[in-house]
Amino acid sequence: MSTNAAHETTTRETTIEADPKLPTIRIIRDFAAPPDKVFRAWIDPELVVQWLGPKSTEMRLDQWNARTGGNYRYAALQDGQEVAAFYGSFHEVRRNERLVQTFTWEGMPDGVSLETMTFEDLGDGRTRTIGLSVVENLEARDAIMASGMEVGVYEGYEKLDALLAKD
Amino acid sequence: MSEDRLSRVFAALADPTRRDIVARLAVGDATVGQLAAPYDVSIQAVSKHLKVLEDAGLVSRSRDAQRRPRHLEAEVFDLMTAWIERYRRQAEERYRRLDAVLASMDDEASGTARATDARSAEKEPITNEGAAS
Numbered sequence: 001m002s003t004n005a006a007h008e009t010t011t012r013e014t015t016i017e018a019d020p021k022l023p024t025i026r027i028i029r030d031f032a033a034p035p036d037k038v039f040r041a042w043i044d045p046e047l048v049v050q051w052l053g054p055k056s057t058e059m060r061l062d063q064w065n066a067r068t069g070g071n072y073r074y075a076a077l078q079d080g081q082e083v084a085a086f087y088g089s090f091h092e093v094r095r096n097e098r099l100v101q102t103f104t105w106e107g108m109p110d111g112v113s114l115e116t117m118t119f120e121d122l123g124d125g126r127t128r129t130i131g132l133s134v135v136e137n138l139e140a141r142d143a144i145m146a147s148g149m150e151v152g153v154y155e156g157y158e159k160l161d162a163l164l165a166k167d
Numbered sequence: 168m169s170e171d172r173l174s175r176v177f178a179a180l181a182d183p184t185r186r187d188i189v190a191r192l193a194v195g196d197a198t199v200g201q202l203a204a205p206y207d208v209s210i211q212a213v214s215k216h217l218k219v220l221e222d223a224g225l226v227s228r229s230r231d232a233q234r235r236p237r238h239l240e241a242e243v244f245d246l247m248t249a250w251i252e253r254y255r256r257q258a259e260e261r262y263r264r265l266d267a268v269l270a271s272m273d274d275e276a277s278g279t280a281r282a283t284d285a286r287s288a289e290k291e292p293i294t295n296e297g298a299a300s
Contacts, residue, residue: 014259016251025254029262033269041268051264139183145254 023141027131035096035119038127042099042117057083068093072101088112103133111140179223184208185216192226192239202237 017026031038041047043066053059057076062085064072073087088102091114099117113135120128135141180186188202203213217237220226228237 014255014262016255016258018251027258029258031262031266031269033272037269037272038265041265041272047268047272050268051261139186142186145250 018141018145023135023138025133025135025141025144027129027133029129030122031127031129032125033127034125035121035127038129039096039099039119043093063087066090066093088115111136175223176225179219179225182216182219185220188213188216188220189225189239189243192237193243196236196238198236 013029015026015028017028018024019026033041041051045061045064045066048064049059049061053074053076057078060075060077060082062073062075064074066072067090070090070093071088072090073085075082075085077083085106086103087106088104091100091102093099097119099115099119101115101117102112103115104112113133116132116134118130120130122128133144135144180189184206191197191202199210199214199217202217203210206213217226217228221228225240225243226237227240228235
């Protein structure tokens with residue numbers, strides 16, 4: 001939220017940083033696999049569908065050209081019905097190091113974020129991923145942060161706890 | 168917090184003007200007049216926004232005192248922290264599935280083969296655009 005001092009939730013798990021003055025979200029996570037493997041899980045379509053989409057839905061890749069200058073579009077399906085769709089460009093695919101994409105939820109076609117993922121080799125077969133999302137303004141950022149909770153109002157806390165992130 | 172209360176909180180914060188009012192009250196208490204000053208709206212319009220925030224329990228004021236400064240309930244800050252924690256947990260859950268994917272990849276390939284696989288994934292893009300509509 002933009003209305004408080006530094007908001008940061010840190011555990012040994014995923015770390016989220018939402019700068020009160022910048023419309024950004026930073027997500028940091030360590031993985032027990034080397035960078036080449038983590039990177040592959042991020043761009044190989046057969047692997048991506050296994051984890052990237054929301055848990056309660058099936059993920060369908062309509063386009064997935066994971067190369068610099070390529071594009072993507074995917075949809076979340078619930079009982080075979082498309083409930084949300086997202087698209088964007090692969091601005092840069094730098095193997096095992098860096099992945100830069102634009103990201104738009106089709107439900108809000110004027111909204112676009114820039115997603116930069118960096119893969120840091122921690123040695124000993126471990127990788128730290130740092131995802132930086134830059135959106136248009138603080139209001140949009142806060143809406144994204146709160147979106148999971150809005151769904152929860154309708155679906156209840158129990159289901160909410162099982163829900164996954166915006167994409 | 169009850170679900171009904173949560174609904175009112177989110178309805179209250181769904182409006183950008185009200186979020187801005189909350190942001191300004193986070194800095195310090197303010198009267199309706201002070202809150203209305205930066206907006207191109209009437210005192211009455213701001214009062215309506217404040218009423219919504221008060222009904223949601225986010226803002227309080229002295230009894231029957233229209234001019235008394237409004238005060239932001241400390242609970243709002245907890246709520247904001249809760250939003251971030253919720254978002255974090257959602258990301259963590261997604262990444263745990265990635266953990267499982269990475270573990271399943273263990274038996275598949277050596278480092279060289281992995282790079283080859285990644286390359287072929289790029290060479291054979293998915294373009295069934297027709298299925299999108």
